[in-house]
Amino acid sequence: MKAVEGGICAAQGFTANGIHCGIRKNHSKKDLSLIFSAVPASAAAVYTTNLVKGAPLAVTKKHLENGVAQAVICNSGNANTCNANGREIAEAMSALAADQLGIDPADVVVASTGVIGQPMTIDPIAAGLPALAAGLSREGGEAAAEGIMTTDTVKKEAAVEFRLGGKTCRMGGIAKGSGMIHPNMATMLVFITTDAAISPAMLQKALSGDVAGTFNMVSIDGDTSTNDMVTVLANGMAGNPEITAEGPDFTAFMQALNSVTISLCRQIAGDGEGATKLLECRVTGAADLKTARTVAKSVICSSLLKAAMFGADANWGRVLCAIGYSGAAVDVNKVDVAFRSCRGTIAVCEKGAGVDFSEEEAKQILLQKEIEILVELNSGSESAAAWGCDLTYDYVRINGDYRT
Amino acid sequence: MKAVEGGICAAQGFTANGIHCGIRKNHSKKDLSLIFSAVPASAAAVYTTNLVKGAPLAVTKKHLENGVAQAVICNSGNANTCNANGREIAEAMSALAADQLGIDPADVVVASTGVIGQPMTIDPIAAGLPALAAGLSREGGEAAAEGIMTTDTVKKEAAVEFRLGGKTCRMGGIAKGSGMIHPNMATMLVFITTDAAISPAMLQKALSGDVAGTFNMVSIDGDTSTNDMVTVLANGMAGNPEITAEGPDFTAFMQALNSVTISLCRQIAGDGEGATKLLECRVTGAADLKTARTVAKSVICSSLLKAAMFGADANWGRVLCAIGYSGAAVDVNKVDVAFRSCRGTIAVCEKGAGVDFSEEEAKQILLQKEIEILVELNSGSESAAAWGCDLTYDYVRINGDYRT
Numbered sequence: 001m002k003a004v005e006g007g008i009c010a011a012q013g014f015t016a017n018g019i020h021c022g023i024r025k026n027h028s029k030k031d032l033s034l035i036f037s038a039v040p041a042s043a044a045a046v047y048t049t050n051l052v053k054g055a056p057l058a059v060t061k062k063h064l065e066n067g068v069a070q071a072v073i074c075n076s077g078n079a080n081t082c083n084a085n086g087r088e089i090a091e092a093m094s095a096l097a098a099d100q101l102g103i104d105p106a107d108v109v110v111a112s113t114g115v116i117g118q119p120m121t122i123d124p125i126a127a128g129l130p131a132l133a134a135g136l137s138r139e140g141g142e143a144a145a146e147g148i149m150t151t152d153t154v155k156k157e158a159a160v161e162f163r164l165g166g167k168t169c170r171m172g173g174i175a176k177g178s179g180m181i182h183p184n185m186a187t188m189l190v191f192i193t194t195d196a197a198i199s200p201a202m203l204q205k206a207l208s209g210d211v212a213g214t215f216n217m218v219s220i221d222g223d224t225s226t227n228d229m230v231t232v233l234a235n236g237m238a239g240n241p242e243i244t245a246e247g248p249d250f251t252a253f254m255q256a257l258n259s260v261t262i263s264l265c266r267q268i269a270g271d272g273e274g275a276t277k278l279l280e281c282r283v284t285g286a287a288d289l290k291t292a293r294t295v296a297k298s299v300i301c302s303s304l305l306k307a308a309m310f311g312a313d314a315n316w317g318r319v320l321c322a323i324g325y326s327g328a329a330v331d332v333n334k335v336d337v338a339f340r341s342c343r344g345t346i347a348v349c350e351k352g353a354g355v356d357f358s359e360e361e362a363k364q365i366l367l368q369k370e371i372e373i374l375v376e377l378n379s380g381s382e383s384a385a386a387w388g389c390d391l392t393y394d395y396v397r398i399n400g401d402y403r404t
Numbered sequence: 405m406k407a408v409e410g411g412i413c414a415a416q417g418f419t420a421n422g423i424h425c426g427i428r429k430n431h432s433k434k435d436l437s438l439i440f441s442a443v444p445a446s447a448a449a450v451y452t453t454n455l456v457k458g459a460p461l462a463v464t465k466k467h468l469e470n471g472v473a474q475a476v477i478c479n480s481g482n483a484n485t486c487n488a489n490g491r492e493i494a495e496a497m498s499a500l501a502a503d504q505l506g507i508d509p510a511d512v513v514v515a516s517t518g519v520i521g522q523p524m525t526i527d528p529i530a531a532g533l534p535a536l537a538a539g540l541s542r543e544g545g546e547a548a549a550e551g552i553m554t555t556d557t558v559k560k561e562a563a564v565e566f567r568l569g570g571k572t573c574r575m576g577g578i579a580k581g582s583g584m585i586h587p588n589m590a591t592m593l594v595f596i597t598t599d600a601a602i603s604p605a606m607l608q609k610a611l612s613g614d615v616a617g618t619f620n621m622v623s624i625d626g627d628t629s630t631n632d633m634v635t636v637l638a639n640g641m642a643g644n645p646e647i648t649a650e651g652p653d654f655t656a657f658m659q660a661l662n663s664v665t666i667s668l669c670r671q672i673a674g675d676g677e678g679a680t681k682l683l684e685c686r687v688t689g690a691a692d693l694k695t696a697r698t699v700a701k702s703v704i705c706s707s708l709l710k711a712a713m714f715g716a717d718a719n720w721g722r723v724l725c726a727i728g729y730s731g732a733a734v735d736v737n738k739v740d741v742a743f744r745s746c747r748g749t750i751a752v753c754e755k756g757a758g759v760d761f762s763e764e765e766a767k768q769i770l771l772q773k774e775i776e777i778l779v780e781l782n783s784g785s786e787s788a789a790a791w792g793c794d795l796t797y798d799y800v801r802i803n804g805d806y807r808t
Contacts, residue, residue: 049729050725050728050729051727051728051729051734051736052724052725052727052728052729052736052756053728079721081721082721082724082753082756082757082758083757083758084757115719115721116721116722116724116725117720117721117724117753117757117758118721118758119758303707303799303803304803307799307800307802307803307804308803308804310800310804311803311804313804315519316521317483317485317486317519317520317521317522318520320456320486320520320521321454321456321520323455323456324454324455324456324457325453325454325455325456330455332455332456349486349521352456352486353486353487353488353521354486354487354521354522354523391800391803392800393797393800393801395707395711395800396711396714396795396796396797396799396800397797398711399707399708399711399712399715399795400711400712400714400715400717
């Protein structure tokens with residue numbers, strides 16, 4: 001398996017495009033994206049657990065009942081959530097996209113992201129769709145990645161090449177992250193495509209299994225969005241024997257998927273609203289997987305620790321505090337904590353108590369862009385990682401006047 | 405019942421004092437407080453649920469096993485948590501205070517607040533205690549309130565006068581809040597005194613019953629501290645017949661307690677780290693109390709909503725979003741949301757969807773110092789309130805370099 005270029009269009013048979021159609025006032029920001037598969041594809045998805053769900057989710061869920069899809073339409077600038085006509089607009093988005101592509105509306109995945117509860121009309125989407133569809137190309141992945149951004153500062157893409165049944169397969173994805181992100185089932189918007197052949201049921205199994213250790217372990221601000229979903233389309237054009245059960249091919253597929261999703265998780269966390277640093281909490285030595293994940297999430301979600309990391313302050317007491325209130329049954333007197341970055345590793349706590357360390361060395365380590373918080377529980381052999389970012393002035397600025 | 409002056413010394417028989425002994429580097433900041441009852445008092449407490457617990461909590465817990473105490477010693481500037489000699493220092497604090505006061509060390513409540521995992525010595529406390537004890541007076545409540553402050557910007561005091569069994573009783577309290585505050589059993593440091601006569605068992609019952617709807621409904625940043633506790637001393641000097649069971653006197657006592665605790669909750673929330681506004685979420689029309697409390701807490705904890713309130717932005721979609729991910733079984737299509745302040749009330753959401761409202765009017769309402777977020781679930785008759793504050797640049801500044 002190796003990383004390749006091409007993002008959402010890396011796999012055979014996929015084209016994409018993104019344009020500004022007028023939902024967002026800023027003309028330099030794209031707000032409508034389309035992804036298309038030359039042939040119908042196996043499709044799987046996971047959705048937000050928020051009881052308040054964007055109208056597009058209900059429509060997508062219905063469309064994916066048969067496990068098949070051929071296109072994704074997604075707008076940014078308006079979440080199409082808590083609008084009286086939300087369902088109607090999501091249905092219209094599917095129908096208009098299907099019409100342009102000459103496919104069944106029920107084979108369209110529809111998504112929206114942006115402000116909740118703002119009035120929305122179909123007009124700019126209807127007006128923009130012909131040009132959007134006409135511009136679909138193998139080179140359009142970048143534009144599509146831009147069209148789903150909200151307060152994201154960089155587009156998020158990943159792709160890998162791998163082998164299945166003697167055939168070369170590719171898988172790529174794009175993601176939209178930034179704010180209102182918290183681990184509680186599928187968070188953020190992620191679209192993944194692959195030319196591997198896999199049955200809808202096994203694709204869903206792969207995706208559901210993957211998100212527990214990837215997207216569900218990312219937290220920016222503890223808020224679980226109303227609109228988030230992760231979808232995968234697998235069109236089979238690589239020509240490998242279709243994966244219909246567990247086995248070496250399914251394992252290889254899972255590894256490729258995990259490689260793409262971990263990359264997108266890190267990109268999403270590192271570009272969290274206002275973030276200056278990517279934080280990764282790696283928990284090892286846990287008695288069980290649930291404990292490892294609970295501890296990692298709790299540490300990565302602590303506002304106090306996030307602010308300390310912004311200030312490059314090795315305030316390890318806040319790590320211990322977050323472990324203590326995580327709800328996991330941890331023997332805090334066995335816990336070791338260290339910080340690591342490209343500048344080195346520094347141990348700050350052993351067996352639950354502070355150790356002498358150089359504040360200057362710790363500062364140099366914590367001033368880097370990617371920080372690992374290493375937690376060794378010394379109670380078993382399970383491990384987990386969680387991703388987040390620091391809490392900064394800019395998070396407050398961005399969210400203090402998001403709508404205006 | 406009426407509000408009175410005097411704080412922690414409002415009730416008969418209580419004296420207090422606070423001084424700078426040298427734990428904190430800044431000489432203008434008090435860092436050691438003492439509260440003393442002329443006679444032994446019934447005592448009750450609730451403690452943090454964090455598995456990482458400050459050493460003073462273990463000592464206090466042991467001292468309160470018999471339900472009796474006569475003094476409280478508390479330092480700020482160092483949490484005495486995750487220190488190898490923590491227990492020893494907490495024991496020494498009790499012993500030295502008891503020695504000065506001529507009482508049993510087992511009748512001393514000991515508490516610490518400040519940075520976790522910093523080395524600590526008993527020296528400044530031992531050196532300061534004689535002057536601290538010598539200066540105990542009825543006028544010392546304010547100094548005691550100052551001595552327990554960390555990043556608090558104002559001291560927090562409350563007191564009420566009420567009648568029990570034909571006698572005038574008083575109850576007062578002081579609190580330390582600010583950061584690392586989240587509803588999960590007793591949060592923050594709170595000391596309450598009263599001259600009412602009540603058995604230790606009924607005092608504990610009153611306190612445990614009260615915190616569920618008061619201190620456990622306050623959140624500043626979602627972090628549950630390692631050191632927090634709420635204690636009440638009731639010395640009986642008002643001369644009322646001792647409360648030993650439920651009945652009208654117990655109810656009156658609960659009301660007085662609730663009046664003091666609600667006042668302290670509002671003071672703590674309004675002075676949250678970096679806060680410019682006090683936020684109160686009032687949930688009504690819930691099917692049951694648990695739902696009401698869960699929804700109120702979820703709204704008050706949302707970083708996105710807190711940032712929007714800082715920006716005076718009526719972004720009600722974030723209220724609905726927080727209700728949706730709260731975990732409570734709520735019919736989101738029945739939810740009404742309004743914002744209220746001294747400038748008026750504005751409805752922003754009805755039956756789960758946006759209503760037309762004046763952005764200018766909303767702005768004026770949200771620019772005030774105390775904001776109520778009103779959530780009507782239209783599904784029953786239970787209600788709850790939760791308190792918090794806005795998320796500001798200063799929260800980030802304060803916590804980005806707390807130790808330096």
